[in-house]
Amino acid sequence: MKIKSSLLFILLVFILISCDKKLVFDEYKSVGNAWHQDSILTFKLPKLESEKKYNLFVNVRDNNDYPFDNLFLIVSLEHPNKKTIVDTLEYKMANPDGSLMGDGFTDVKESKLFYKENVPFNLKGEYKVHIQQAVRQTGKIAGVENLQGITEIGFRVESTN
Numbered sequence: 001m002k003i004k005s006s007l008l009f010i011l012l013v014f015i016l017i018s019c020d021k022k023l024v025f026d027e028y029k030s031v032g033n034a035w036h037q038d039s040i041l042t043f044k045l046p047k048l049e050s051e052k053k054y055n056l057f058v059n060v061r062d063n064n065d066y067p068f069d070n071l072f073l074i075v076s077l078e079h080p081n082k083k084t085i086v087d088t089l090e091y092k093m094a095n096p097d098g099s100l101m102g103d104g105f106t107d108v109k110e111s112k113l114f115y116k117e118n119v120p121f122n123l124k125g126e127y128k129v130h131i132q133q134a135v136r137q138t139g140k141i142a143g144v145e146n147l148q149g150i151t152e153i154g155f156r157v158e159s160t161n
Contacts, residue, residue: 022161024054028061028154034146035133035153043129043155048121052159056115058131059154062093062100064107066149069094072134075115080125088134089115108151118160129155 029041048054058075071091078084091113094100102109121127131153135144 020158022158023156024048024159025157026059026154028059028152030152031147031150034148035150037133037143037145037147040130040132041153043131045121045127045129045157048127048157050120050122050124052161053118053120055117055158055160056119056129057156057158058089058091058113058115059152059156060091060093060102060111060113060150061152061154062102062109062111062150064100064149066093066100068135070135071150072136074132074134076130077116078128078130080123080127087115089113112156131155 025043025046027043029043031039031041056077058073060071069092071093073089073091074086075089076084076086091111092101093111100107100109102111104110133144133147133150135147136142137144
């Protein structure tokens with residue numbers, strides 16, 4: 001009986017800690033063994049309240065096979081009227097000693113990377129986010145064709161309220 005009570009208490013604590021009241025959308029997509037430079041991941045956002053503002057994040061799961069310090073992404077926010085805002089972003093992924101930044105207890109790390117802040121979604125209809133890797137080796141014009149070490153890419157929307 002004491003074991004059941006302890007397990008119930010641990011489960012309750014876990015549920016309370018894991019509740020995220022600001023979370024509106026959080027989805028991951030696998031890129032397989034390597035993220036090809038032509039592979040574009042698309043996330044269809046749920047209907048968002050027009051009177052609220054939201055913070056947007058790109059989530060990255062990577063492992064020790066990731067050979068670079070930085071990650072370059074092309075992120076496009078497509079509005080229902082087909083107007084698209086395109087950003088080229090750079091994120092620091094490794095510490096000076098080469099160890100990966102991010103959260104995680106194993107060699108897989110998860111990084112929550114800020115994309116946009118206080119974004120209104122005033123138009124009715126479907127919003128989409130497109131994410132593509134744009135990593136290049138130093139001194140080379142052509143991009144890295146198959147980016148190793150990235151396992152999943154996610155997109156997260158949080159309410160600012």
